[in-house]
Amino acid sequence: MIPPALEIRGLVKTFAAHRAVDGIDLTVHPGTFHGIVGPNGAGKSTTIGMAVGLVTPDSGQIRILGHDALRERGLTRALTGVLPDGLDFPERLTGAELLRYSAGLRGLPRATAADRAAELIDVLGLTKGAGTPLADCSTGTRKKLGLAQALLHAPRLLVLDEPFEAVDPVSAATIRQVLRRFVAGGGTCVLSTHSMLLVEQMCDEVTVIHQGQVVAAGSVAEVAAGSSLEDRFVELVGAEASGSAGLDWLTGAR
Amino acid sequence: MSTQLTAPGQLGGALGAITVPARMRATMLRRSLREHPGPTVAGLVGLLAAAWLIRYAHRGDQHTLGLLAGAWVLGWIVLPLLLGGGRGRVLPAHLRLEPIGGVSAAIGLLAASAIGIGPAVSLMALAALPVHAARYGTVAVLVTAGGAVLLWLLGLIGSAIALEVVGHAGGPAGALLTGVFTGTAMGVAGSLWAVFPWVSVLLVAAPEEVVRAMAYVPSAWPVSAVTGPTGQGVRLMATLVGIVALCAAAYIMLVRRVIAAGAPFRPRRTTAASPATTEREWLGWVPAATRAVVGRELRAWMRHPLRLQYLAFAVVYGALLAGLPLLSDVDLLLPWAGPLAVLGAAAMSAGLVGLDGTALWLPLTTPGGERAEVRGRALAWLVLVTPIGLLLTVAGILLAPDVDPLAALCTLPALLGAGASVPVWVSLLRVRPVADPRHPTAADNPTDIVSVLVATAAGLLAAAPVLALMIWGPPGAALLLPLVGLLGGAAVWWGGVWLADERFARRGTAVLAAAGQRSRPPETVLPLTWEAQWYRENKSTAWALGLLTVGWIPVIPQGLMPLAFGIDSGWIVAGHLSGSTHTAVGLAMVGLGVAMLLTGLVLWDRRPQPGGSAQPAPPG
Numbered sequence: 001m002i003p004p005a006l007e008i009r010g011l012v013k014t015f016a017a018h019r020a021v022d023g024i025d026l027t028v029h030p031g032t033f034h035g036i037v038g039p040n041g042a043g044k045s046t047t048i049g050m051a052v053g054l055v056t057p058d059s060g061q062i063r064i065l066g067h068d069a070l071r072e073r074g075l076t077r078a079l080t081g082v083l084p085d086g087l088d089f090p091e092r093l094t095g096a097e098l099l100r101y102s103a104g105l106r107g108l109p110r111a112t113a114a115d116r117a118a119e120l121i122d123v124l125g126l127t128k129g130a131g132t133p134l135a136d137c138s139t140g141t142r143k144k145l146g147l148a149q150a151l152l153h154a155p156r157l158l159v160l161d162e163p164f165e166a167v168d169p170v171s172a173a174t175i176r177q178v179l180r181r182f183v184a185g186g187g188t189c190v191l192s193t194h195s196m197l198l199v200e201q202m203c204d205e206v207t208v209i210h211q212g213q214v215v216a217a218g219s220v221a222e223v224a225a226g227s228s229l230e231d232r233f234v235e236l237v238g239a240e241a242s243g244s245a246g247l248d249w250l251t252g253a254r
Numbered sequence: 255m256s257t258q259l260t261a262p263g264q265l266g267g268a269l270g271a272i273t274v275p276a277r278m279r280a281t282m283l284r285r286s287l288r289e290h291p292g293p294t295v296a297g298l299v300g301l302l303a304a305a306w307l308i309r310y311a312h313r314g315d316q317h318t319l320g321l322l323a324g325a326w327v328l329g330w331i332v333l334p335l336l337l338g339g340g341r342g343r344v345l346p347a348h349l350r351l352e353p354i355g356g357v358s359a360a361i362g363l364l365a366a367s368a369i370g371i372g373p374a375v376s377l378m379a380l381a382a383l384p385v386h387a388a389r390y391g392t393v394a395v396l397v398t399a400g401g402a403v404l405l406w407l408l409g410l411i412g413s414a415i416a417l418e419v420v421g422h423a424g425g426p427a428g429a430l431l432t433g434v435f436t437g438t439a440m441g442v443a444g445s446l447w448a449v450f451p452w453v454s455v456l457l458v459a460a461p462e463e464v465v466r467a468m469a470y471v472p473s474a475w476p477v478s479a480v481t482g483p484t485g486q487g488v489r490l491m492a493t494l495v496g497i498v499a500l501c502a503a504a505y506i507m508l509v510r511r512v513i514a515a516g517a518p519f520r521p522r523r524t525t526a527a528s529p530a531t532t533e534r535e536w537l538g539w540v541p542a543a544t545r546a547v548v549g550r551e552l553r554a555w556m557r558h559p560l561r562l563q564y565l566a567f568a569v570v571y572g573a574l575l576a577g578l579p580l581l582s583d584v585d586l587l588l589p590w591a592g593p594l595a596v597l598g599a600a601a602m603s604a605g606l607v608g609l610d611g612t613a614l615w616l617p618l619t620t621p622g623g624e625r626a627e628v629r630g631r632a633l634a635w636l637v638l639v640t641p642i643g644l645l646l647t648v649a650g651i652l653l654a655p656d657v658d659p660l661a662a663l664c665t666l667p668a669l670l671g672a673g674a675s676v677p678v679w680v681s682l683l684r685v686r687p688v689a690d691p692r693h694p695t696a697a698d699n700p701t702d703i704v705s706v707l708v709a710t711a712a713g714l715l716a717a718a719p720v721l722a723l724m725i726w727g728p729p730g731a732a733l734l735l736p737l738v739g740l741l742g743g744a745a746v747w748w749g750g751v752w753l754a755d756e757r758f759a760r761r762g763t764a765v766l767a768a769a770g771q772r773s774r775p776p777e778t779v780l781p782l783t784w785e786a787q788w789y790r791e792n793k794s795t796a797w798a799l800g801l802l803t804v805g806w807i808p809v810i811p812q813g814l815m816p817l818a819f820g821i822d823s824g825w826i827v828a829g830h831l832s833g834s835t836h837t838a839v840g841l842a843m844v845g846l847g848v849a850m851l852l853t854g855l856v857l858w859d860r861r862p863q864p865g866g867s868a869q870p871a872p873p874g
Contacts (some may be wrong), residue, residue, distance in 0.1 A: 054615050056763045074621040086770065088612035090550050091692050092557040097550075104546025105620045133557070135692040149616075204496045 004068030005030040005157050005188035006051060011060030013046050020046045021057075022212035028157075028190055028205070030065070034182055035199035035220075036192040038209035039237050044159055044192040045085040047165040047209065051081045051190075052159050064157060078106075081155035082145045083163055091135035095126055095145045098134060102149040113152070120148040123178065125171055147175060151182070160180065160191040164198060176202060196230040210237045272362040275344045279366035282344070297371035304379035310457070311382035316481065317460035319386055320474025323506025324377050327405055327473060330372060331412040332435050343367065346512035356510025360502075363509060367414050377406050383476050394480035399492065401476020404494045408472065408658045411501040418508055429559035433566025437598075440567070441574025448579040468740060472497060540633065543622060547630020548637065555638050556580040560609055560694055568598035568644060576650055588654035591660035592647030593669050597713045600673030601701075604709040606631070607681040611769025612691050618762050628682075628754040632747070640670055660732060661724050664739035668716035671743025675750025676712035680705045683855070684755045685768035708855075715848055716746035718841075722817075726837045753856065795861040801854030809847030816840045 006028040013021040022045045028034040038044045049055035051062055053073060062069040064076040081167070089098060096117065103113030121130045126148065129141040137145065143166055150158060158179070164172050179189055193199060199206050199220060206223050208216040215236050216223045224232050286293055307326070311319050344366040349359050367373065380402040387398035442449055456464065468474040475494050479487035537545050543599025555561045576587040587594075607614070617623030645664055651659045686700040720739045723731045758765060789796045816822050816838040822829025828839040 042401060054618055054763060054766060066344045077619055077621045077623070078363055080619065082615070084619075086612065086616050086617065088691065088770070090554065090610060090613045090616070092554045093550060097553065101546045102616065102620075104549065105543045105623055105626060107542045 002030050003063070004028055004161075005032075005065055006034075006190060007061075008047070008051065009061045011047065011050060012058045012060065013050060013055060014058055015115055019215040020212055021050070021194075024060075024209065024212070024214055026207055026214065026217070028188060031183060031186055032188060032190050032204040033179070033202050034188070034190045035203035035206040036190065036209060037194070037196065037199060037206060037233060038192075042209045042237075043212040044209055047083065048159055048161050048192055049189070052080055052084070053077065054082075054084060078153075079156045081150035081153065081158045083143075083150045083158075085161040087139070087146055089134045089140045089142065089146070092133060094129075094131055094133055095137065095141070096121065096130040098145055099130075099149055099152060103152055106153045108153060116152055116154075117148070120151060124148055124174060125206040140171065143167050144171060144175070145225075151178070156187055158187060158189045158191075160189065162193055163191055164193065164195065196228070196233055200224075200229050208233060208236050272358055273346070273363060275349070275359075275362040275366040276369055278348075279344050279369045283370055297375060300371065300375035304375050304382075307379050307382040308385050311386040314386070314457065315459050315541065316386065316477050317465045317468045317474060318456055318786060319341075319382060320468050320471060320477060321456075321460070321464065323380060323383060323405065324471050324473030326376065327409040327412070330376050330409040331416050332432070345718070350513055354513070356506055356513060359513055360506040360509040364410060364414060364505070367410055372413075373406070373410060376409055377402075380406050386477055387480050390480050392709050397480050397487070398476040401479065401491060404491075405473055405476065405496050407498050408494075408501060411498070411505050415501065415505050415508060418512070418755045419712060426557070426559060426562055430566045431562040433563035434570050436563075437567040437570025438574060441571045441578060444571075444575050445578035448582040448584060452581045452749045510704060537633075540556050540629075541626065543620070543626035544629045544633065547617070547626050548634045551631055551634030552638065554610065555634065558609065558694075560688075560699075561606070564602035565599065565638070565642075568595050568602055568639075569646070571598045572597065572646060585654040586657055588650035589647055589657055589659040591650040592643040592645070593662055593665045593717075595646050596639055596643040596666065596669045596673055597710060599635075599642070600669070600677050600709045600713050601706045603673070603677040604680045604702030604705035605637060605684070605686055605699075606677070607765065608686040609688055609694065610691055611685055612763060613770060614762070614766050618766060624758040624762055625755060627708075628675075628678055628751060628758055631678045631753060632754075635677070636670060636674040639673065643670060660735060661720065664720045664724075664735040665717045666739070667736075668720055668742035668746070669713045671745075671747035672712040672716035672750065675708045675747045675754060677705075677750075679750050679754035679757060680708050682754055682765050685771075687766060687771060711848075712746055712750065716742040718742070718844070722837070722841060726834075753852075756856070792861065794857045798854045798857035798861060801850045802858065805847050805850035805854055807847065808843040808850065813840050813844035813847060817844070 004027050006026065008024055008026040008042065009094060011021050011024040011026075012019070024043070024047055026036075026047070031033055033225060036044050036047070046055055050057045050060075051064075051069065053069065053076075057070075065079055067076050067079070068164065069076045069219075099117040100113060103110075103117065108116070121127060124144045124147065126141065126144055129137050129145055131140075134142060134145070144162065147160070150160065161178075163175065167237065183189055205218060206216075206220050206224060206229070207214055216232075220229060223229065227235075265470040283293075307319075307322060310313055310322070342483045344363055346359065346363060349363070352359075354362070381399075383402045383405075384395045387394040440640070455461070460468070471479070475490040479490045537548060540548065555565065572593075573591050575594050576589075576591035579585070580588050614627065617627040620626075647659070647662055647666055651657075684702065684705050686702055686705075688694045688700050717739070720735055723735060723738055727734075812826055812828065816826050816828040817837065828836050828843065831839055
């Protein structure tokens, strides 16, 4: 039996008095797109950070493609590609140098690294960003470069935090196409996003996190339960879309 | 502010636009004075200096006075870059969204810049020029007073330009300039004993070469204008007016550019990618991952403004500390220029993770990334600093052929070994993140004094066997010195690498979180009375406290006091011994104390974190 691409059980993380992640269970099946959605501060980025080893959990188990992510770090890191929240890079490197550095860190042969980097730069439209110091790159370019470094070593599990944020529509379409080909080839993609439309378009399964807990999980159709995912999401997190009251000075006739 | 500026009738017109930045600055200054004693203390020190300058002007030498006035104006322009004076100032970018023209904005910003302790004290200090000119009559006083105001304007505009261009561009030129300036200031401060006699001569009467040079320095012109022929005076003052006008025009253009273009003065650079296949072939014996980190680090050293600044500081500091004693005909220190620069570079590298630690997620998501990160950082430092240390040492040896260079040459490898690895550990241990890793300014400084002291102490520890053998060793021991230096450097290198590995592998996520932290982490609360329960639950913290408290006893009273000062009172163990046993026991005590202190630091690092977590909450 093929193990889940990502399996999380009883994950807990507390920051001072705030329990950011409160016993999350999550299963991502291999060869699928899995969306993680939730309001701001729900615990999405912390969960993703723990899954890829950037945040130490207080308790819980994380398995990546059948391997214990806390004990077999080297192996699980080799299998995973990460685009974390924050887009922090070695700012003095250019985009091309970032890819070369990333390939070197992972011990890719130079020729292979150069070929793959050139191809990613071409496909993702990063020709200008490749020669510009990261500190001077736009947020969209940084996002695409982050995605390129996550793909460079051909991982089996991609974990992407808000991959389409600040990316222009043309580049977003290209990225979607690249990710679809990645999943069609047997890879697994976990992405956190605020865009329900994106989840409906791309994801096979979705997990809704609210206040550090999973409030719904399953296929997109199951979670949507007959309505649009956006309406269902608002209902699940117990929020009421405000904005219909007040502001008369702004909306009144002039 | 936007509401105020756009509200019709209130501040309509250019005058309103000009006064708003000044009122903003006045508010910022009032708040700053209420919250921090620093500006007030600096103001008092400045007042004392200004009073001294006025007193000196009364009877002092005309050319030396011009030199001192010039140094004052230059300091006014440069010091805010070093001390974070850009904070709390109204900048052109603040007016970007306001309906103000470039000229009005520039005048308003300069009016705002004129409000503060620095400009007020500087105006007082430059009053020294008319005070000096009082001996030449009323007209001379009026002319030099005008000249003093022009110099004051030069400082005001120059400081505004420097903050906008250097402080925000973070470019290599500004960084190097800042490093050279701070290195010079610290080098001179550290060599006061040698500089003082020369300064004494200067204060009595400027030497002939200084007099000749001062003819080209604007700060000397106001007084020269009233002591020479009238035609020359008019020419000098007109030139000074021209320089001020040029600076004002440059500032107006700069402000207009920022407001119109919507971007601060920061050239966007595009760098041609170098071919990967030829890169760092000479590091072929190093694992690929470490080589990748070395490449990244060397690029960062060449491109990051603060790293360049630190490097420039170390080179200038080392060279001046060794070279300035020549002013008093002392050349003994010249071969030590290299070791001193290396020690300075190590000290200045003790906070580098604060500059770029947010990017540590890359090694933390890569197999074996932690080891590569530690070794790559250490190796890159070694690759960069070794040639500098060697060059300065060799230059010193060539300039002082009569001085025995053996000690300096043998100390160099020890300092290089320690300087490469220990600062990596220290900067992983004590992360002080800069506010904006993408665009740090010259005012950012991620290093603290404890980190600097630990990095410096490690160098001294590595060099101690060489120095001990040199001072107390038998006559034939000189042959062993190179080997002892190499072994000392290698031992501390491995120690530093082991500690850094241990830190990053065990607490990598805590380091990453600390690097991205913008607020203070929760403090470990220590009980002020005996609480057995607390000590049972916090054993490592208790041990750390004990070792960090007691560890100094073997180092200072039991080690350094008998070894360096010959103090051998009753409770000092080495005091009951003599000869080489005395030395050996003293050195053993130093070693024991250093080991206790290091263990204490490691245990302190492993103490349980308050709130159950070392990390602040990331978003989401």
